[in-house]
Amino acid sequence: MFKKISTIVLLSVFTQISFAQRNQSYTLTIIDPNTKITEKIRAQLTAAFNLVYPAFARADGYGTKRDVTLEINDASTESMIAEAGKIMVNSSWLADNSAKLERELRFKLSKNWVSSDTLKKKGYQLIFISKDPNLNQTVKQNLIATYFKVYPKLVKIYNRKSTKEVFFVVDTAYRAVAEASGGRILFSAAYMKAHPTDIDVVTHETMHIVQGYGYGAGPVWLTEGIADYARYKYGVDNIGSKWSLPAYKQNQSYTNSYRITARFFAWLEKNVKSGIIATLDSELRDHQYTENSWVSLTGKSIKELWSDYSKNPEIKLTYSGK
Ligand SMILES: [Zn+2]
Incomplete structure (x- = not known):
């Protein structure tokens, strides 16, 4: 049946x-x-x-x-x-x-796939393909629910032209954590098995779909920093997965990418210019971003901003939880 x-x-x-x-x-x-x-x-x-x-x-x-x-x-x-x-x-x-x-x-x-489901809600579609016969059904449901909860929000905030048809593929042959390309997100079956609470991988990866910068728009640390900033701000259960932005340390740099850069961005939003990440995201998508963007938006270079951050990095962070 x-x-x-x-x-x-x-x-x-x-x-x-x-x-x-x-x-x-x-x-x-x-x-x-x-x-x-x-x-x-x-x-x-x-x-x-x-x-x-x-x-x-x-x-x-x-x-x-x-x-x-x-x-x-x-x-x-x-x-x-x-x-x-x-x-x-x-x-x-x-x-x-x-x-x-x-x-x-x-x-x-x-028939090479274990399952395939097409899900639709309020104009958004998700095709969920599993190649893992042992995929935990709760994890599957959580991945799906997070897509429908977070992705429309990210689209609305950052890029209304984003695709409304996304694929999730849980792949046993894929060895990293997850990656987004085109409208498809690959999830490592082994990673999701080992980290079943890390549901906000969906938030980070769907942000990459929303970003859609194409090649050469800006440095990787900026793209990844923005994706983790979006996870911090719009994730559904960062507490449950024990995911957090690491406290500032002297040996860090804004080019460290991911969570270190994301914390810096949260600090910039609060202390320098509210909305700066959405503006940078838009410039990157339009291929208008340059190092000078920081100066135009804040009056300071990225190095000066990081230096200010390093002198007073305190910030009150609030995490989502279920
Ligand atoms: Zn990423």
Whole structure:
């Protein structure tokens, strides 16, 4: 029963994302040593691949193979075996079912996932794909709830043009903590298992989607500092995950990035200029940010501001909790 339902959902996932895939290239090599298929079927295979595979790869997660071999292989009686990078098709099935090719390829590829859910709320969509059979269901629900609670808020505050269709992929092959690219966030299955309360990874990573600066807009420490500042300010349970901004120490620098930079930003907001982070975020997105932005906004250089901070770094911090 569950399988059936999840299949229907999987097909709709593909429908929704197939058009989003334009500038990434995938190659198909058809291997047919005994010339069992006609030129027409060969063309149909290529067309089905081009329609289905890029959308699959987009949703699949980390390091999905771009070069794919499709082998005509009658050793198996199954219609098709499909995984990232490798597809095998039975030629006699193909001769009778070429019209079903696209649908079958979608179905077989999506079987590589443990689950896929499409969730919608107030104009926002989340496609949640799990490749981890042991994903804790409470963690899953918390990741989803945090998306719908935090992301619309971040979009409203920082960038109303942000995408309203986001993918979450819990990936067992991905080894870091989490990362955002395009509208997709990868979560490490191992990290979430070890840190089930670290739900505000969602806040940090969805802020990266909102940022959407593109390449070369500004330094990495600034991008990451802003994302952690957003986590500090809009996170749902920083107390529960024991996440906090570390107290100032002399050996720190604003370029340390992440939480150290975020604390400095909280201090700037309170003591120098309220709203400065939203302004910088906007400049970065418009590719207008330069080191001189600090001077224009505050009358001081970033180094002078950090020096002021180092002399009087006290600040009352308030953390969110459930
Ligand atoms: Zn980040």
